[in-house]
Amino acid sequence: MAELITYRQAVSRAIAQEMRHDESVVFLGEDVAAAGGVFKTTKGLLDEFGDQRVRDTPISEEAILGAAMGAAMTGMRPIAEIMFSDFLATCWDLVAVEIAKMRYMTAGQVRVPLVVRTANGGGLRFGAQHSQSVENWAMMIPGLKVVAPSTPHDLIGLFAAAVRSDDPVMFFEQKSLYPVKGEVPDGEIVDQLGTARTVRAGTDVTVVALAAMVPRAVAAASVLHDEHGISAEVIDLRSLVPLDTATLLQSVARTGRIVTVEENPRLCGWGAEIVSIVGEECFDALRGPMVRVTTPHIPLPSADALEDATLPSVDRIVEAVVKLCR
Amino acid sequence: MTETTTVAAIPRQTRLRMYRDIVRVRRFEERAYKLFMDGLVKGTSHLSIGMEAIAAGFGAAMRDDDLTFCTYRGHAHTLVRGTPMPRVMGELLGRSTGVCGGKGGSMHLTSVEHGVMGSYAIIGAHLPIAAGAAWSAQLRGSDQVTVCFFGDGTTNIGAFHEALNLAAVWELPVVFVCENNLYMEYTAIADVTAVERPAADRASAYGLAPIVVDGNDPEAVHEQAARVIQRARDGGGPSLVEALTYRHGGHSRADPGTYRPQEEIDAWLARDPVPSYRRRLLGDGVAEDELAAIEMEADADVDAATEAARQAPFPAPEEAFTDVWADGGSSWRN
Numbered sequence: 001m002a003e004l005i006t007y008r009q010a011v012s013r014a015i016a017q018e019m020r021h022d023e024s025v026v027f028l029g030e031d032v033a034a035a036g037g038v039f040k041t042t043k044g045l046l047d048e049f050g051d052q053r054v055r056d057t058p059i060s061e062e063a064i065l066g067a068a069m070g071a072a073m074t075g076m077r078p079i080a081e082i083m084f085s086d087f088l089a090t091c092w093d094l095v096a097v098e099i100a101k102m103r104y105m106t107a108g109q110v111r112v113p114l115v116v117r118t119a120n121g122g123g124l125r126f127g128a129q130h131s132q133s134v135e136n137w138a139m140m141i142p143g144l145k146v147v148a149p150s151t152p153h154d155l156i157g158l159f160a161a162a163v164r165s166d167d168p169v170m171f172f173e174q175k176s177l178y179p180v181k182g183e184v185p186d187g188e189i190v191d192q193l194g195t196a197r198t199v200r201a202g203t204d205v206t207v208v209a210l211a212a213m214v215p216r217a218v219a220a221a222s223v224l225h226d227e228h229g230i231s232a233e234v235i236d237l238r239s240l241v242p243l244d245t246a247t248l249l250q251s252v253a254r255t256g257r258i259v260t261v262e263e264n265p266r267l268c269g270w271g272a273e274i275v276s277i278v279g280e281e282c283f284d285a286l287r288g289p290m291v292r293v294t295t296p297h298i299p300l301p302s303a304d305a306l307e308d309a310t311l312p313s314v315d316r317i318v319e320a321v322v323k324l325c326r
Numbered sequence: 327m328t329e330t331t332t333v334a335a336i337p338r339q340t341r342l343r344m345y346r347d348i349v350r351v352r353r354f355e356e357r358a359y360k361l362f363m364d365g366l367v368k369g370t371s372h373l374s375i376g377m378e379a380i381a382a383g384f385g386a387a388m389r390d391d392d393l394t395f396c397t398y399r400g401h402a403h404t405l406v407r408g409t410p411m412p413r414v415m416g417e418l419l420g421r422s423t424g425v426c427g428g429k430g431g432s433m434h435l436t437s438v439e440h441g442v443m444g445s446y447a448i449i450g451a452h453l454p455i456a457a458g459a460a461w462s463a464q465l466r467g468s469d470q471v472t473v474c475f476f477g478d479g480t481t482n483i484g485a486f487h488e489a490l491n492l493a494a495v496w497e498l499p500v501v502f503v504c505e506n507n508l509y510m511e512y513t514a515i516a517d518v519t520a521v522e523r524p525a526a527d528r529a530s531a532y533g534l535a536p537i538v539v540d541g542n543d544p545e546a547v548h549e550q551a552a553r554v555i556q557r558a559r560d561g562g563g564p565s566l567v568e569a570l571t572y573r574h575g576g577h578s579r580a581d582p583g584t585y586r587p588q589e590e591i592d593a594w595l596a597r598d599p600v601p602s603y604r605r606r607l608l609g610d611g612v613a614e615d616e617l618a619a620i621e622m623e624a625d626a627d628v629d630a631a632t633e634a635a636r637q638a639p640f641p642a643p644e645e646a647f648t649d650v651w652a653d654g655g656s657s658w659r660n
Contacts, residue, residue: 026465052465053465055496057492058488058491058492058495060454060488060491060492061488062450062451062454062484062485062488062489063454063457063485063488063489063491063492065454066451066452066453066454066455066456066457066458066485066488066489067454067455067457067458067461067492068458069454069455069458070443070454070455070456070457070458070459070460070461070462070472071458071459071461071462071465072458073443073444073455073458073459073462074393074443074458074459074462074463074466075462075466076462076465076466078458093448093451093485094451094454094455097448097451098446098448098451098452098455102444103649103650103651103652104429104649104650105426105429105430105434105436105444106426106429106430106434106436106438106444106649107425107426107427107428107429107430107648107649108648108649108654109425109426109436109437109438110436110438110443110444111652113652142650142656142658143650143651165652166652167651167652194659194660241658242657242658242659242660243658243659243660244659244660245659245660246660277659
């Protein structure tokens with residue numbers, strides 16, 4: 001059996017699944033318990049698991065991640081919510097300098113099995129301080145796993161894998177996807193980190209996307225097929241670290257072309273790393289330049305007309321691919 | 327019931343343990359300084375010379391399964407929990423026998439099996455982490471207490487406030503200990519702080535009692551430590567202790583500490599915890615021979631630790647690529 005649920009509902013189902021699975025899983029964040037989350041992603045968890053395991057915190061992001069880290073170091077598996085991924089900047093020391101480095105600095109004496117979940121990305125007209133797509137910030141820090149699901153089904157399975165991982169995982173929920181529905185089978189779902197998924201097979205070009213850019217890449221592939229006779233293969237990376245380079249390189253070896261679709265701003269976006277790997281390891285297979293479609297290197301504006309002009313759109317993806325394949 | 331102000335006499339064994347810890351840390355730190363000058367210890371190091379009584383007083387009041395979080399000035403706190411000296415010295419010398427196999431160095435000494443949950447080198451970072459360990463102890467019902475040491479400069483960073491507030495509202499079994507040695511790095515804490523007592527004067531903001539203790543008196547430290555640790559263990563929540571002390575040297579190896587007035591240095595040197603505790607123990611009838619034996623043993627331990635570290639192999643270069651992930655490796659791709 002399967003049910004049709006939203007990406008938003010998948011979040012609470014995923015957390016509940018893991019809290020039922022393991023007593024050491026606890027959950028903390030701002031407005032996550034009594035209020036059920038500002039995005040209503042965590043409704044019902046307080047009722048089921050009680051206020052010892054589901055905790056409202058003060059607006060203290062360093063305290064949230066510090067509490068999660070200290071608990072993770074001493075036998076718990078905390079899930080910490082940072083309400084908007086923009087707020088990671090207020091506790092970046094904990095993310096990048098403490099959580100990410102502790103196992104290494106102590107030669108493996110300490111493990112930090114925690115998940116930081118956060119609402120990432122634009123499209124909701126929130127303006128420059130509540131819309132950033134910052135998965136590339138996390139990707140550049142050694143010691144962090146970085147996951148960003150594109151469907152409700154993937155969200156549950158990858159979240160379970162993140163909670164069960166003994167490494168710290170940054171889990172980016174793209175907030176424009178919260179109302180999107182998808183089919184999810186009944187029962188426990190546990191996926192595997194570091195595995196990309198080929199969403200649509202194709203022969204002319206490999207389009208690599210993540211999170212909210214996946215449905216746009218898939219829509220672009222339909223247009224490319226119907227209107228331009230171009231067969232695009234779409235790969236959903238699902239996690240940036242670990243990175244499934246095998247799936248990526250095998251695809252580019254067949255198609256000879258690669259386009260990345262990134263919501264993060266241009267400079268040092270994750271696509272730059274992807275194309276550098278392809279350039280180093282798959283150069284002979286290339287039939288044209290490697291192309292990146294990204295949000296331009298600007299802060300995000302608020303107005304509909306302005307924000308829509310910045311995030312990678314179906315039209316921009318189509319245009320880039322047509323130009324490459326011409 | 328009225329709160330008693332008479333404190334049970336500290337057992338002789340505990341007093342000798344504290345003297346032993348003070349002397350061992352002093353001798354270790356002096357040797358670490360010398361090894362730096364000899365070029366055997368690299369990077370930087372932050373010594374606790376003059377501040378040993380705080381580590382000794384708290385160390386003697388902690389249960390074996392209690393947890394220590396400390397800063398980059400953490401040799402003392404690491405040693406008093408029982409971490410073997412050769413492994414601490416090995417870490418300073420970058421040897422494979424070091425507590426962190428050479429990956430941590432002086433600023434990141436950690437020995438989980440001795441309850442030393444890490445030495446943290448970003449000011450304030452470990453206060454919320456210590457709160458998290460205390461939260462875990464509360465959730466697990468383990469009865470453990472977490473003790474978190476930090477310097478006076480930490481009281482002006484945001485993480486201090488976030489951690490104190492969270493610990494207070496969640497009534498966490500954690501003791502925050504401010505080692506106030508009057509200087510942050512090169513600047514006097516008094517010159518940049520709105521209140522006179524950087525930690526104690528903030529305590530009321532978290533509903534906590536202001537506690538100031540003479541950090542050069544191991545028995546005063548121990549008495550407070552035993553009280554606030556018991557309070558935490560009994561579910562009474564966190565405490566914030568300000569221990570007044572002085573570092574005899576500069577902030578780090580690179581700092582001769584010349585910004586401090588000579589009269590101030592002289593006044594604090596006269597209160598050096600090593601000779602003053604020695605005098606006190608002698609005055610209380612402890613035999614000279616017994617103290618001399620402790621000192622000789624400390625010297626021998628430091629010599630042996632130094633020799634062991636010097637003889638120990640350097641880590642193999644490939645060790646740089648281990649321990650990033652739980653699988654033991656460093657791979658980020660397939």
